[in-house]
Amino acid sequence: MSGPRASSRRSSVYAWLVTAPLGLFGIICFAVFATGENGWYKAWTGGLIIAAGAVAAGVAVTHIVIGRQTYTVVVTETPLIVGLFFLPPAMVILAMTCSALITYIRLEPAKLGFNVAKQAASTSAALIVMALLPPVRDAGPGTWGILFAAGAASAIASHTFVAGVIAVVQSAHAGRQALIAGLPTLITSGISILIGLVFVVTLDVTWWSVILLAGLILAIVLVLRSFAGVFRQHRTLAEVYELTLALRDEVDAGGLPDVLLGRVRTLMQSEYATLWLPPQGRHPEVLLTARVDDSAGLFDISPTPSVVRSRVVETGRAVAVGSQFETATDLRNSMRRHNLRDLIAVPLRSGPITIGTLEVVNRVGATSTFRDADVQVLETIAAHVAGAVENSRLVDRLRYDAYHDRLTALPNRRRIVDALAESVTVRAEDEVVAILLFDVDGQRNVNESMGHAAGDKLLVEVAERIRGIADSGALVGRIGGDEFVVTLRAASIEATIELATQMRERLRGPMAVGSLTLDVDTAVGVSVYPDHGSDPETLLQRAELAANAAKVLPYGVQPFHPALESRAVRRLGIAADLRRAIDNDQLEVYFQPKVTLADRHVLGVECLARWAHPTHGEVAPEDFVAVAEHTGQLARLTEVVLTAGLRHCKAWADADRPLSIAVNLSARTLLDSRFPDLVRELLEEHRVEPCQVTFEISEPGMLNDIERVLPTLYRLRDLGVRLSVDDFGTGASSLGYLRQWPVHEVKIDDTFVQGMATDSGDLAIVRAIVSLAREFGLTVVAEGVESELTLELLEEMGCEIGQGYLFSRPLPFERLEAWLSAQTEPESTPTGEVRRLRAVI
Numbered sequence: 001m002s003g004p005r006a007s008s009r010r011s012s013v014y015a016w017l018v019t020a021p022l023g024l025f026g027i028i029c030f031a032v033f034a035t036g037e038n039g040w041y042k043a044w045t046g047g048l049i050i051a052a053g054a055v056a057a058g059v060a061v062t063h064i065v066i067g068r069q070t071y072t073v074v075v076t077e078t079p080l081i082v083g084l085f086f087l088p089p090a091m092v093i094l095a096m097t098c099s100a101l102i103t104y105i106r107l108e109p110a111k112l113g114f115n116v117a118k119q120a121a122s123t124s125a126a127l128i129v130m131a132l133l134p135p136v137r138d139a140g141p142g143t144w145g146i147l148f149a150a151g152a153a154s155a156i157a158s159h160t161f162v163a164g165v166i167a168v169v170q171s172a173h174a175g176r177q178a179l180i181a182g183l184p185t186l187i188t189s190g191i192s193i194l195i196g197l198v199f200v201v202t203l204d205v206t207w208w209s210v211i212l213l214a215g216l217i218l219a220i221v222l223v224l225r226s227f228a229g230v231f232r233q234h235r236t237l238a239e240v241y242e243l244t245l246a247l248r249d250e251v252d253a254g255g256l257p258d259v260l261l262g263r264v265r266t267l268m269q270s271e272y273a274t275l276w277l278p279p280q281g282r283h284p285e286v287l288l289t290a291r292v293d294d295s296a297g298l299f300d301i302s303p304t305p306s307v308v309r310s311r312v313v314e315t316g317r318a319v320a321v322g323s324q325f326e327t328a329t330d331l332r333n334s335m336r337r338h339n340l341r342d343l344i345a346v347p348l349r350s351g352p353i354t355i356g357t358l359e360v361v362n363r364v365g366a367t368s369t370f371r372d373a374d375v376q377v378l379e380t381i382a383a384h385v386a387g388a389v390e391n392s393r394l395v396d397r398l399r400y401d402a403y404h405d406r407l408t409a410l411p412n413r414r415r416i417v418d419a420l421a422e423s424v425t426v427r428a429e430d431e432v433v434a435i436l437l438f439d440v441d442g443q444r445n446v447n448e449s450m451g452h453a454a455g456d457k458l459l460v461e462v463a464e465r466i467r468g469i470a471d472s473g474a475l476v477g478r479i480g481g482d483e484f485v486v487t488l489r490a491a492s493i494e495a496t497i498e499l500a501t502q503m504r505e506r507l508r509g510p511m512a513v514g515s516l517t518l519d520v521d522t523a524v525g526v527s528v529y530p531d532h533g534s535d536p537e538t539l540l541q542r543a544e545l546a547a548n549a550a551k552v553l554p555y556g557v558q559p560f561h562p563a564l565e566s567r568a569v570r571r572l573g574i575a576a577d578l579r580r581a582i583d584n585d586q587l588e589v590y591f592q593p594k595v596t597l598a599d600r601h602v603l604g605v606e607c608l609a610r611w612a613h614p615t616h617g618e619v620a621p622e623d624f625v626a627v628a629e630h631t632g633q634l635a636r637l638t639e640v641v642l643t644a645g646l647r648h649c650k651a652w653a654d655a656d657r658p659l660s661i662a663v664n665l666s667a668r669t670l671l672d673s674r675f676p677d678l679v680r681e682l683l684e685e686h687r688v689e690p691c692q693v694t695f696e697i698s699e700p701g702m703l704n705d706i707e708r709v710l711p712t713l714y715r716l717r718d719l720g721v722r723l724s725v726d727d728f729g730t731g732a733s734s735l736g737y738l739r740q741w742p743v744h745e746v747k748i749d750d751t752f753v754q755g756m757a758t759d760s761g762d763l764a765i766v767r768a769i770v771s772l773a774r775e776f777g778l779t780v781v782a783e784g785v786e787s788e789l790t791l792e793l794l795e796e797m798g799c800e801i802g803q804g805y806l807f808s809r810p811l812p813f814e815r816l817e818a819w820l821s822a823q824t825e826p827e828s829t830p831t832g833e834v835r836r837l838r839a840v841i
Contacts (some may be wrong), residue, residue: 725741
């Protein structure tokens with residue numbers, strides 16, 4: 001605090017450089033006029049009246065804010081004009097100087113001295129102008145001009161003196177700005193002079209007119225103050241609105257105080273404005289304060305007594321301390337101990353919970369204090385601030401979840417890939433970037449025998465152990481169900497293998513899962529940059545190949561070797577079989593119903609490819625879809641599924657019970673510019689309305705090539721088909737890109753939906769996605785609906801469509817028809833017959 005005080009002392013010294021010449025000028029003028037007229041002091045009664053009038057005029061200052069301009073209405077020129085006409089010059093100087101002394105007596109010495117000297121000098125300037133003009137003889141028009149010129153000289157001189165002292169105390173530039181900014185006050189000074197001339201004319205006729213004039217002035221002051229209150233309310237509303245817009249645009253909790261506190265301090269005209277947020281979860285405590293005239297920015301202390309903040313948190317209500325409020329004695333005593341005049345502290349609420357406080361301390365101005373209206377304004381601001389804080393934390397939670405595994409809180413695959421990409425760019429010549437992939441043995445058996453809850457506990461225990469044995473510079477993550485990754489820098493591949501062996505041995509041993517103790521083992525795959533790959537995905541893929549090979553080794557550690565990729569031969573074999581299966585129409589399309597949650601209407605089905613291999617049996621869809629992508633057969637596979645779906649869609653429409661179809665698309669398909677033309681041809685061939693077809697595109701797939709797939713998305717949208725973002729919530733940039741995509745619906749990933757009934761984090765994410773989608777006017781589909789509780793929660797939050805085992809598994813066409821007959825009943829609607837579920841069982 002020593003800096004501002006020292007600066008204040010320097011300012012006082014500089015101010016006297018202007019005050020002293022002005023005071024000397026006023027004294028000289030007073031002496032000259034006093035010696036020039038004998039008996040001037042006999043007019044002391046009139047001097048008292050003029051001084052009293054000037055004091056009253058100084059007190060009755062009114063500030064009117066129009067737009068961003070503040071106009072100060074003051075009638076101090078009115079008593080000056082009356083005094084110039086009726087009193088000797090020396091008495092006028094004495095009366096106006098004494099009035100200034102009385103008006104500004106509460107100010108500090110430097111400001112008091114300047115204002116008194118300014119009044120004496122400006123009054124002397126008016127008298128000098130009058131002395132240079134013809135003498136005043138009556139209250140006629142000639143006298144009006146002389147008095148107006150004298151009053152104008154006084155106003156201009158006063159304005160110039162103020163700009164001069166600012167230039168001396170601060171800078172020449174500040175002085176010029178004050179000179180320009182104060183020009184509107186000359187207009188109000190002119191009005192004050194005209195009022196004074198009216199006083200002169202009426203008082204010259206009869207002194208009884210002072211009664212009428214006093215009433216008129218009182219009425220004018222009341223009207224002006226009424227207008228000032230209206231304009232002040234308008235300005236407050238406008239500034240609160242601007243603050244609300246600024247908070248809405250601020251999505252980063254770290255930047256919120258910068259946007260908020262300076263504006264709040266200015267709006268509330270306070271010396272301090274403070275934001276306090278207690279620690280919550282991953283979020284640390286926030287305590288930042290903005291101070292008036294402090295160019296250093298925000299600082300992390302607060303003048304607010306702790307007892308005040310505690311009272312706000314305990315009661316959940318605003319606490320105001322000051323001369324205008326009834327306040328508890330302990331709070332007043334605390335304020336006095338901290339040398340504070342007044343304050344307002346209001347709670348930031350999230351529902352019934354207080355998540356922080358917003359505080360303003362010390363109303364700026366010697367005679368100003370906070371009032372009840374200020375409490376209401378600050379509470380309004382606090383409501384918007386609380387919403388901004390909650391939104392920022394929600395966005396932070398979504399971002400965190402996008403890069404972290406929900407079960408173990410470890411970085412997920414996306415975060416590991418990003419970290420590896422950074423690591424390989426800054427590698428030293430004498431080191432390698434190593435990936436150690438730990439595959440937990442037996443975790444699936446735990447799930448099947450003891451349940452998924454026990455399996456989750458096992459994974460959490462493994463995560464804690466790996467985190468405990470990893471070096472401080474290593475990054476530990478979970479990239480799959482039972483796969484953990486440790487990335488680090490090592491001297492060589494040999495050193496990496498030795499470290500992996502040591503970590504595996506330390507990781508082995510019994511682990512407590514509930515009431516049971518299990519012996520858990522792991523297989524470790526090792527890959528290093530640059531020996532085994534040049535990009536993160538390749539390194540992770542080869543570490544997974546090595547981990548799979550390590551499962552059959554007694555020592556359980558396997559570095560990558562090119563021979564491990566011989567498995568690609570089997571993939572090529574499957575690729576050849578897949579080609580024959582497509583050519584011979586051996587793939588089957590299954591259909592999973594999609595149901596409206598509000599009225600249980602079956603509005604459509606999702607078309608899903610299934611393949612029963614003659615040798616290997618059922619091939620997982622993700623396996624043969626991956627093969628199709630890598631071998632260029634994806635376009636034919638997509639065409640097969642779409643054609644089957646359109647054929648049945650047409651049959652349902654002809655039977656007057658229309659059902660829409662949904663088909664999954666890969667991002668690779670969207671990179672084919674010919675695909676929209678194929679869709680148009682198939683729609684025309686099967687005579688299906690485009691709005692009956694929905695294409696579901698995986699969100700992570702779109703994010704990888706968003707700029708390249710957007711043109712195809714727009715062409716598909718222009719055809720009239722519907723577009724859906726599948727697996728929504730699993731990508732890293734959902735919130736940032738959603739508004740740019742030409743999509744009609746979002747499909748919440750089943751991992752979130754299945755966990756929302758037991759995991760508050762999943763529930764919050766689903767609720768946020770539903771709210772966000774509805775804000776953008778998008779339909780929301782929830783996949784993975786498997787329980788009545790999940791269904792009820794989705795209905796409550798406004799999700800429109802559900803899909804999952806609770807309604808039906810994916811079924812071949814014949815079984816779907818049987819399911820429709822057994823589980824649904826017809827219901828007529830304006831658009832045709834609709835199948836409605838009889839009950840969800």
